[in-house]
Amino acid sequence: MKSILHIMTLSICMAATAAGASAQTKADTFQYNDERFADLQMLRYKVEGFESLTLRQKTFIYYLQEAALTGRDILFDQNGRYNLRIRHALERIYTDWQGDRQSSDFQALSVYLKRVWFSNGIHHHYGCEKFVPGFSESFFREAARSVGVAPTLIDEICPVMFDPSLMQKRVNLAEGQDLVLTSASNYYRGVTQQEAEDFYQAMKDPSDPHPVMFGMNSRLVKDADGVVREHRWTTTGLYHQALSRIVNLLRLARPYAEDADQQAVIDKLVEFYTTGDLHTFDEYTILWAANTAPLIDFVNGFTECYGDPLGLKCSWESIVNFKDLDATRRTETLSQNAQWFEDHSPVDPRFRKEQVKGISAKVITAAILGGDLYPSTAIGINLPNSDWVRREHGSKSVTIGNLTDAYNKAARGSGFLEEFAIDPSTVALVRQYGDLTDDLHTDLHECLGHGSGRLLPGVDPDSLKAYGSTIEEARADLFGLYYVADPKLVELGLTPDADAYKAQYYTYMMNGLMTQLVRIQPGNNIEEAHMRNRALIAHWCYEQGRADNVVEMVRRDGKTYVQINDYAALRRLFGLLLAEIQRVKSEGDYLGAQTLVEQYGVRVDPELHREVLDRYQRLDLAPYKGFINPVYTAVRDQQGHITDVTVRYDEAYDAQMLRYSRDYETLPLVND
Numbered sequence: 001m002k003s004i005l006h007i008m009t010l011s012i013c014m015a016a017t018a019a020g021a022s023a024q025t026k027a028d029t030f031q032y033n034d035e036r037f038a039d040l041q042m043l044r045y046k047v048e049g050f051e052s053l054t055l056r057q058k059t060f061i062y063y064l065q066e067a068a069l070t071g072r073d074i075l076f077d078q079n080g081r082y083n084l085r086i087r088h089a090l091e092r093i094y095t096d097w098q099g100d101r102q103s104s105d106f107q108a109l110s111v112y113l114k115r116v117w118f119s120n121g122i123h124h125h126y127g128c129e130k131f132v133p134g135f136s137e138s139f140f141r142e143a144a145r146s147v148g149v150a151p152t153l154i155d156e157i158c159p160v161m162f163d164p165s166l167m168q169k170r171v172n173l174a175e176g177q178d179l180v181l182t183s184a185s186n187y188y189r190g191v192t193q194q195e196a197e198d199f200y201q202a203m204k205d206p207s208d209p210h211p212v213m214f215g216m217n218s219r220l221v222k223d224a225d226g227v228v229r230e231h232r233w234t235t236t237g238l239y240h241q242a243l244s245r246i247v248n249l250l251r252l253a254r255p256y257a258e259d260a261d262q263q264a265v266i267d268k269l270v271e272f273y274t275t276g277d278l279h280t281f282d283e284y285t286i287l288w289a290a291n292t293a294p295l296i297d298f299v300n301g302f303t304e305c306y307g308d309p310l311g312l313k314c315s316w317e318s319i320v321n322f323k324d325l326d327a328t329r330r331t332e333t334l335s336q337n338a339q340w341f342e343d344h345s346p347v348d349p350r351f352r353k354e355q356v357k358g359i360s361a362k363v364i365t366a367a368i369l370g371g372d373l374y375p376s377t378a379i380g381i382n383l384p385n386s387d388w389v390r391r392e393h394g395s396k397s398v399t400i401g402n403l404t405d406a407y408n409k410a411a412r413g414s415g416f417l418e419e420f421a422i423d424p425s426t427v428a429l430v431r432q433y434g435d436l437t438d439d440l441h442t443d444l445h446e447c448l449g450h451g452s453g454r455l456l457p458g459v460d461p462d463s464l465k466a467y468g469s470t471i472e473e474a475r476a477d478l479f480g481l482y483y484v485a486d487p488k489l490v491e492l493g494l495t496p497d498a499d500a501y502k503a504q505y506y507t508y509m510m511n512g513l514m515t516q517l518v519r520i521q522p523g524n525n526i527e528e529a530h531m532r533n534r535a536l537i538a539h540w541c542y543e544q545g546r547a548d549n550v551v552e553m554v555r556r557d558g559k560t561y562v563q564i565n566d567y568a569a570l571r572r573l574f575g576l577l578l579a580e581i582q583r584v585k586s587e588g589d590y591l592g593a594q595t596l597v598e599q600y601g602v603r604v605d606p607e608l609h610r611e612v613l614d615r616y617q618r619l620d621l622a623p624y625k626g627f628i629n630p631v632y633t634a635v636r637d638q639q640g641h642i643t644d645v646t647v648r649y650d651e652a653y654d655a656q657m658l659r660y661s662r663d664y665e666t667l668p669l670v671n672d
């Protein structure tokens with residue numbers, strides 16, 4: 001499972017951050033924002049700490065990142081039968097065409113190609129709809145012919161690109177249609193939804209407590225003899241050219257692995273790529289989940305099933321990463337002091353845990369993104385996906401610190417904070433402390449908040465029903481809000497001074513009262529649990545503090561702003577609400593939950609909503625973002641041994657994509 005960034009606000013449990021409002025803590029000349037086209041903003045991320053790794057670690061990462069880039073063609077082909085052919089033709093025109101490159105046709109073709117690269121195919125990475133070319137078919141045909149693209153290939157791909165009725169959606173989930181036949185992704189060939197479902201139904205054994213993930217590593221095909229068969233993705237089957245190269249690179253990486261257990265992980269993965277055996281895959285994920293000691297870790301393989309309308313087939317992806325030791329130290333400090341936080345929390349002592357154990361959430365630094373994690377990526381990953389493996393062997397849950405950081409830093413120049421924060425001193429406050437206290441709030445939420453408190457004996461954990469997740473998120477958020485202002489954090493060295501928390505308080509209230517509304521369509525209520533929780537907390541505190549004017553909504557030059565008049569009083573209100581929410585949870589008070597959520601967390605003031613949407617729209621921000629990878633180079637001595645690995649960040653988006661198409665061209669144009 002992955003957690004992704006929606007529009008501007010982090011969508012996951014972890015992130016209670018105000019939309020784009022986080023800020024800079026130190027001077028930094030790194031260029032996080034890169035080019036923008038269509039609805040996309042390209043960003044860069046910094047691999048902080050790479051230089052101080054040992055040569056052995058750098059070498060390990062070097063081979064793993066090569067393996068990560070080598071699966072790119074697999075994903076293009078998984079996303080659509082003609083994607084590799086279309087990419088090939090477009091790239092030939094992009095690099096070799098001799099005509100007027102300023103012409104509107106060529107400019108439109110450039111944008112189209114950049115979108116195809118971004119989506120690893122001709123359908124939108126998020127909405128799944130097919131791109132509409134902004135150039136004419138006759139221009140394309142003529143340009144492709146002039147650069148030597150084969151006429152049969154041109155005839156083959158033109159209808160796919162230009163006929164809007166063909167291959168409309170990559171993944172179609174519309175009820176009542178044949179989802180397999182109407183989805184353009186390349187996981188099924190010649191089979192109906194019914195045939196595919198029957199095929200896999202027949203494999204299932206309901207009494208097996210350890211079922212493998214049937215279908216995850218193959219295309220299901222009705223062969224010429226009319227029989228439906230799996231064409232497996234292995235080093236001797238479909239995609240063998242790419243998978244053999246990946247296996248070679250994994251073998252080169254193996255001697256540099258950080259411990260013997262990690263070598264065993266690599267061996268199992270190689271065995272799986274070679275045999276395609278799904279029990280081997282489960283064994284591999286069990287070894288991988290247990291291998292938590294090394295600094296460096298990686299995902300490489302068929303992983304997520306969002307691209308298959310039936311949710312069976314896994315797209316290929318890879319990430320190579322290493323632990324962010326500073327951030328992980330922060331979460332460990334909180335975990336070690338978990339009992340102190342529990343004992344001092346403002347809830348009724350009956351609802352506290354007598355013995356509490358903090359969770360050490362791991363924060364990682366991404367070194368490379370590949371396959372279905374590139375360029376559009378996750379900011380949190382929780383694997384493996386098999387239910388029984390998770391239940392019996394656990395899973396790894398990580399947040400990718402340097403990507404979250406890059407999103408935050410890139411948003412700095414967006415004008416968002418300047419537009420919505422009330423005055424320059426508040427902007428300065430958020431700039432100084434925003435990133436730090438935001439991370440800290442997330443850590444408190446994750447490491448302590450969810451684990452704190454207890455139900456009274458006999459209370460059904462599901463008694464809050466549909467309001468359960470909103471109340472649970474509010475509880476964890478409030479735990480974080482209450483403690484981010486605590487002098488204990490200064491004492492533990494987690495916050496620099498007694499004022500830092502104000503940045504988090506301001507952005508939280510601004511987000512909950514106003515700016516998160518940018519994600520809601522006009523006329524709609526708030527539905528999503530995390531958004532309801534933020535609205536609930538912000539509106540409850542606003543209402544309860546009204547008599548004392550703790551938080552104000554101020555009108556200035558026709559615009560609405562949040563003003564916090566008394567930060568200490570706001571902390572007391574967070575404490576009061578935490579106590580009440582914990583009571584609701586501990587007692588299983590369904591009516592109490594319903595009243596709080598419905599009264600404070602659901603409704604939207606239409607006038608304020610319109611104003612916020614207008615102000616947001618004028619900022620003209622791209623709704624989707626993705627990352628350009630860093631470039632790693634192995635420095636070798638005369639014998640060919642690696643003596644150093646360097647990293648740089650200056651490759652242009654199109655140059656990177658063209659280089660990947662050239663150096664990691666692992667599959668033929670047709671894979672039938």
Ligand code: ZN
Pocket residue numbers: 013014445450473476
């Ligand atoms: Zn949460």
